[in-house]
Amino acid sequence: MCGTCGCSGESDHSAESRAATLAPPAFGNLLRRNDLQAERNRQSLDRNRVLALNLMSAPGSGKTALLEATIRALQGSLRIAVIEGDLETENDALRIRALGVEAHQITTGTACHLDASLVAKALQALDLERLDLLFIEDVGNLVCPASFDLGHHRNIVLLAATEGDDKPAKYPVLFRTADAVVINKTDLLPFIDDFSIVRATDSLRNLASHAPIFPLSAKTGVGLQPWLDWLQQQVARYRTLRDQGKALRPSLPPDHRKIRAPTELRFVPVASQSASG
Numbered sequence: 001m002c003g004t005c006g007c008s009g010e011s012d013h014s015a016e017s018r019a020a021t022l023a024p025p026a027f028g029n030l031l032r033r034n035d036l037q038a039e040r041n042r043q044s045l046d047r048n049r050v051l052a053l054n055l056m057s058a059p060g061s062g063k064t065a066l067l068e069a070t071i072r073a074l075q076g077s078l079r080i081a082v083i084e085g086d087l088e089t090e091n092d093a094l095r096i097r098a099l100g101v102e103a104h105q106i107t108t109g110t111a112c113h114l115d116a117s118l119v120a121k122a123l124q125a126l127d128l129e130r131l132d133l134l135f136i137e138d139v140g141n142l143v144c145p146a147s148f149d150l151g152h153h154r155n156i157v158l159l160a161a162t163e164g165d166d167k168p169a170k171y172p173v174l175f176r177t178a179d180a181v182v183i184n185k186t187d188l189l190p191f192i193d194d195f196s197i198v199r200a201t202d203s204l205r206n207l208a209s210h211a212p213i214f215p216l217s218a219k220t221g222v223g224l225q226p227w228l229d230w231l232q233q234q235v236a237r238y239r240t241l242r243d244q245g246k247a248l249r250p251s252l253p254p255d256h257r258k259i260r261a262p263t264e265l266r267f268v269p270v271a272s273q274s275a276s277g
């Protein structure tokens with residue numbers, strides 16, 4: 001279980017049931033503190049015109065593989081760095097550094113999400129003046145990362161073809177915040193009979209999400225170009241907004257604090273939580 005949010009990242013329980021495991025005032029304060037630090041993070045990124053993207057997905061969806069493929073393609077045109085979030089190990093940062101790109105590994109121990117103060121420490125270790133684009137790879141978890149503003153600008157959610165195409169329906173809080181959705185591992189589609197890009201798209205659109213969807217294989221590179229074009233557009237759009245003195249903020253769940261107000265909490269018995277996991 002997560003040390004701060006009480007969430008078990010790999011289970012299927014809802015944001016509501018997770019919230020019910022927490023002392024509401026304490027968690028509300030935690031999120032308020034987090035949001036303040038996130039604003040400070042975003043200010044230092046904005047001073048240096050560094051667009052920061054948060055990558056979120058279940059464990060094993062291929063976030064690091066997507067970053068490797070993206071870095072190989074964009075390395076010549078954009079100056080990139082990566083912040084890696086994992087419970088333990090420096091493995092993902094080592095993979096990024098092998099490409100000659102600066103990577104800062106955050107190990108969260110028991111916490112199943114990154115938060116703004118962890119990212120603040122990582123930002124201090126990076127030379128922001130020399131960057132255009134910063135990827136933050138959140139801890140593999142489809143539940144609580146959605147609620148923690150890290151000071152980034154855009155949310156990217158990955159879904160692998162080896163997962164269910166109903167993931168958006170099952171994890172609406174996270175998928176609704178997505179500014180773009182990547183469907184990875186499409187090279188495996190011929191061997192998988194229960195994942196369809198059409199159904200995954202329907203599942204996302206049913207959440208009233210207009211986020212662009214990029215089906216691709218980070219492994220083979222097929223389908224990568226539209227994703228790369230979108231990234232370049234985001235950098236250009238961000239720079240235009242900065243020139244106009246405008247801010248760019250990621251979507252947060254509309255109720256990301258309200259949901260934890262005591263009157264709105266639904267207390268779910270522990271037995272039914274573990275049964276749904």
Ligand code: MG
Binds near residue numbers: 063064092137
């Ligand atoms: Mg990874």
Ligand code: ZN
Binds near residue numbers: 006144
């Ligand atoms: Zn968590």
